[in-house]
Amino acid sequence: MTSAIKLTDVSVIRSESVLLDRVDWKVREGERWIVLGPNGAGKTTLMQIASATTFPSSGEAKILGQVLGTVDLFELRTRIGHTSLTVADRLPPAESVRDAVLSAAHGVTGRWREQYDEMDTAQADQIIGELGIAHLAGRTFGTLSEGERKRVLIARALMTDPEMIVLDEPAAGLDLGAREDLVASLANLASDDAAPVLVLVTHHVEEIPPGFTHVLMLRQGAVVAEGPIPSTLTAANLTRTFGTDLELTVADGRYSARRVRYGRRAARREE
Template identity: 40%
Template structure:
């Protein structure tokens, strides 16, 4: 599989208002992308379209080389892992961690199927990969915010997805927990046969070196797309945010100040 995301002249309107306009964007195998934009830029709408929850008003969408209109979207979603704050809110607090992870195989909120011993063995291996196997047997509600995010990422990996979407996964985390989670994502991305990762943020310092490319969304349009270093410059981001910013690089990460 070569093309992970292929959008051509995609627009989406709701109640007469254009939310996304003329989106052209390709993600190919071997790339990891950060999606950067302020609130209201269209990030969530874009993700909903990638997952097939909404369809373009015009344009063509191919996800994992499956064209919309000729694809069983429910089957397609089994190849996509999605982690978001809204997903965390839907999890039952008393559910055990391992059940939440295994439920990712079935793309269900709650475990209603009959998982096998092999399923639980895989869940434990994934928890070990993300350094949180010590949470096995715990109730979800007893875990910290950072631990919950790692659990949901593990859940997203349970179905061996080709595409993993992380929608602002550091929301609500303190600085230390955020850095721990970012390091975990970095380690995940360098694993053999790792899924393509789309990482959504509005903090440029979270765009780690593992993210080869960056998509800049502004008011529902693509303001810029390209290699990370080309997008995260003082000149480019000053125009993007409509105010002068200073960009300083440290440990191969860009940090922005006004």
Template identity: 40%
Template sequence: MENILSFNNVSLRKGARTILSDISWKFRENEQWAVLGLNGSGKTSLLNVIMGYHYPSDGEVTVLGNNFGKTNLQELRKEIGFVSTSLDRFSQLTNNEKVEEIIVSGKFASFGLYENVSPMDWAKADSLLDSFRLSYLKGKLFHLLSQGEKRRVLIARSLMSDPKVLILDEPCTGLDILSREEVLHLTKEVIGKDRHLIFVTHHIEELVKEITHVLLLHEGKVVAAGPKVDVLDADLLSKTFEVPVKVRWEEERPWLTIKTPVV
């Protein structure tokens, strides 16, 4: 089975500080992964390494058959869709753009349209709006949308380039329950079709049944990595989140309960 990505003893340091330490992780075809950990556990740094924004201090990284140090990272990034609340920093560029313009810009990995857009590109944006049940938003300015609508539009945008890997970095942050469930339903729909998911979150209840594997991070180190049913263990999660927890399963989704009050 082909590896979608591979980390082999990867470490990342900034000055005297170690951000990631000896990370080994294999993500294979037909797997869909979630990454869990506290703030500061190394999740964002891990994503930055995958995207080629940070180069590892030690170890080897391979993404979609591309060995870092021997590949064009800018071209590789076109095969990776990325949705994150960190994209909010581009709000000055996006607020006064129409929804369909936001979506089309995903083909060029830009915010704002600086290249010629073909009729086929506009048609694809319309198709994504339709398949995500967002056609009613066509022509609306991005800043007029709800937070849930914005998040769904950005997921549609990430698919304009038909990425092989889709990274959803805490896509439900700041959403109410209804908007969260709409985003999670959308997540189910975009998994597969030769597309592989990395879903980053603090909350195990966001792990829909289609997610098959989980990576747990704590202080820049791997606590566990493997099939979801094995890794979502109370002891492993207690170590990851630094509080004693229990895990139960309902509607094929895991749910976490704190065993004792946190003082």
């Protein structure tokens, strides 16, 4: 099976600070990964490498079969969908949702003089429908809630038929209802065999959509654990990752975590 991401002994050092420390990581076609860790764990730096926007200080990073430092990055980046606040800030508030998605086909933010055919329009409408935002198609981007904007950005990332999509904290700043809508959309996307490789970054296990298959857990730039979610996402690994004693529960494919109560922490120390 072809690897979408293959990092070998990758480190990133900036101003004498180690942001990533000898990371080995392999993401294969068809997999859906969660990258989990606290603030300062190195998640954003790792996603910059995965989206071909940052080079490692040492080690080898192979993205979609191409070794960073030996290929045309502009061409490689067109194969990767990436959602971020930067893209949202560049979209004109008066742009319709349909046009905000459609314009990704030409790599622009804001329609101008580009020409789109019926196939482009049909694809945009299909993606919008699959993400459950067809009712927003005629709305302007500036009138959307934060949660609605996040789903439009995912639709826009899908418009270019990418081989991989990197979702950097897509649920950040959302209220409970908006978060659940987003999680449902991502679960639908993850269940589609034709969907690209998905990599989702989060601080919270509650934001993990059903259908995601693997997890990479980071702390202080180093890998704590990585592998299939059922065997890797454990209370012990969460405790090591976040540096506090945590318990983990799962119901209907959804996870939740909380700090272990004092009495139970004391009992653990006595054992």
